[in-house]
Amino acid sequence: MPGKSALEFPSQSTEGPALMNNKRYPVLLLMCLIGCQSSAVRTVDSEVNLALSKSAKNVLFILVDDLGVKDLGVEGSTFYETPNIDELAQTGVRFDRGYAASRVCSPSRASILTGKFVTSHGVTAWIGDKHGAEWRKRNRHDSHDSADYAHSLGDNEVTLAEAFKAAGYATFFAGKWHLGGAGSSPEDHGFDTNIGGWDAGTPKGGYFSPYKNPKLKNGPKGESLTVRLANETAAFIGQQHPDKPFLAFLSFYAVHAPIQTTEALWNKYRDKAVEQGDERARFIFDRRYAVRQRQDHPVFGGLVETMDTAVGIVLD
Numbered sequence: 307m308p309g310k311s312a313l314e315f316p317s318q319s320t321e322g323p324a325l326m327n328n329k330r331y332p333v334l335l336l337m338c339l340i341g342c343q344s345s346a347v348r349t350v351d352s353e354v355n356l357a358l359s360k361s362a363k364n365v366l367f368i369l370v371d372d373l374g375v376k377d378l379g380v381e382g383s384t385f386y387e388t389p390n391i392d393e394l395a396q397t398g399v400r401f402d403r404g405y406a407a408s409r410v411c412s413p414s415r416a417s418i419l420t421g422k423f424v425t426s427h428g429v430t431a432w433i434g435d436k437h438g439a440e441w442r443k444r445n446r447h448d449s450h451d452s453a454d455y456a457h458s459l460g461d462n463e464v465t466l467a468e469a470f471k472a473a474g475y476a477t478f479f480a481g482k483w484h485l486g487g488a489g490s491s492p493e494d495h496g497f498d499t500n501i502g503g504w505d506a507g508t509p510k511g512g513y514f515s516p517y518k519n520p521k522l523k524n525g526p527k528g529e530s531l532t533v534r535l536a537n538e539t540a541a542f543i544g545q546q547h548p549d550k551p552f553l554a555f556l557s558f559y560a561v562h563a564p565i566q567t568t569e570a571l572w573n574k575y576r577d578k579a580v581e582q583g584d585e586r587a588r589f590i591f592d593r594r595y596a597v598r599q600r601q602d603h604p605v606f607g608g609l610v611e612t613m614d615t616a617v618g619i620v621l622d
Contacts (some may be wrong), residue, residue, distance in 0.1 A: 365470070366543070366620070367555045369418070370613060371411055371482055372562040376601070377610055385578065385601035386610045390618035410435075411507060411562075412484050419465040419485075419495065427463055428456030432507060433484055458486025459495060467496030470553040478542045479503050480535045481557035491521075497555070501538045502531075509559045513566045513609070532560045536616035543620070556620060560613040567608025575607030 376382050380392040380400075407417030410432040413424040424430045431437065431452065436444055441452040459465075467477045479492040483503030492500040502522040511518035515529040525534055539556045567575075579602035589596035601607075 362474075362551045364543075364547075364551050365475075365553045366539075367553070368617060368620070369415075369481075369555075369557045370561065371558055373610075377561070383601060385575075385582065386607055388610065388614040390614050390621060394617070394621065411482075415483075415485055415557075416459050416463075419459070419467070420463050421466075422463075427460060429459065429485070430455040433457055433486065433505070434507060458490035461490070461494070463495075465495045467492070467553060467555070469496075471496050471498070474550050476547055476550050476552040478539070478552060478554045479557065480538050480542075480555070482507070482559045482562075483557070499542065502535060502559075503557070508562055508564065512564055513560070513612075530612060530616075532558060532612050532616045533619065535559075536619040539620050540622070558613055558616070560616075561606070561609050565603075565605050565609055567605050567612065571608030571611060572604045575604035575611075578607070579604055 377386050378388045378391055378395075379386065380388070380395040406414045408414045408424050408430070412433045413429050413431065416422075416427045416429040417424055420427050435452070435455075437452040437454045439451060441448075446452070467479070471477050477497045478499045478501075479497040480501040481503060483492055483500075484505065484507040485495075487505035491505075492503045497503075500521060502517075502519055504519065504521045506519070509517065509519070509531055511531075513531045515527055515531070515534070516524040517531055522531075522534075535556060535558060539554055542552070543554055582602065584600045584602055586600045588598065588600060588602070590599050591597070
């Protein structure tokens with residue numbers, strides 16, 4: 307719902323990890339990771355280039371931001387409804403011992419694109435997070451100050467997109483980037499097309515148009531950002547690519563804060579929460595945060611379902 311009609315769950319941070327559920331990790335739905343060596347000059351390893359040119363398969367990569375470890379039906383949720391992702395998992399190959407390179411977004415994204423550990427590419431915190439003495443202004447009580455980190459993906463890094471592009475692929479990016487601004491945008495790191503990717507870690511205009519995103523034209527008022535990104539990706543996939551295969555990288559802003567959904571989906575999951583009658587404590591305090599123990603949040607439920615619907619659009 308646009309404007310004041312949007313239902314949302316306020317976050318304690320507009321740029322960092324959402325605190326509604328502390329146990330959140332990026333989930334890779336379709337993936338192809340290629341480790342590339344970086345050097346002073348941006349070149350692609352000849353063996354990687356040869357392997358890609360011989361296989362010439364179209365590649366779709368879908369990344370969901372801040373998805374909880376139990377937020378999918380295939381992972382055991384009986385509250386959130388994710389039929390499209392569940393079917394993808396059940397008919398494909400699941401890597402259930404795979405881990406994100408970091409607990410927060412920017413480092414994980416840099417590792418996905420480079421094939422490196424976070425200490426190798428230097429993006430060790432979400433870009434925009436405080437460090438040093440500034441760390442204390444967030445009311446942190448750690449024994450040590452947080453170290454500084456690379457505030458953008460290095461120009462010397464060879465990315466997944468650059469490797470594919472060197473092998474003759476068309477490269478497409480849609481959604482959340484959060485790896486730097488001017489000079490370190492998707493276009494600067496191998497993507498021919500960029501729709502919606504810039505330095506912001508959250509959707510500045512929320513999940514409904516107008517988006518307040520310089521890399522994404524506004525749609526009709528109230529249009530879903532998540533569905534829009536899916537439609538843009540589907541449109542790219544549906545184009546004719548007679549002379550080259552493609553890499554399509556769909557990087558949802560969902561399900562990161564702000565937590566928003568439509569009134570219809572809020573009603574659906576509110577009723578579902580009442581019907582399930584879960585009597586467990588809603589939160590248990592674990593070290594620093596209150597960690598949600600039961601799935602009954604109707605606004606987040608709607609946000610998850612919209613993301614799953616968008617995945618279905620792209621798969622169709």
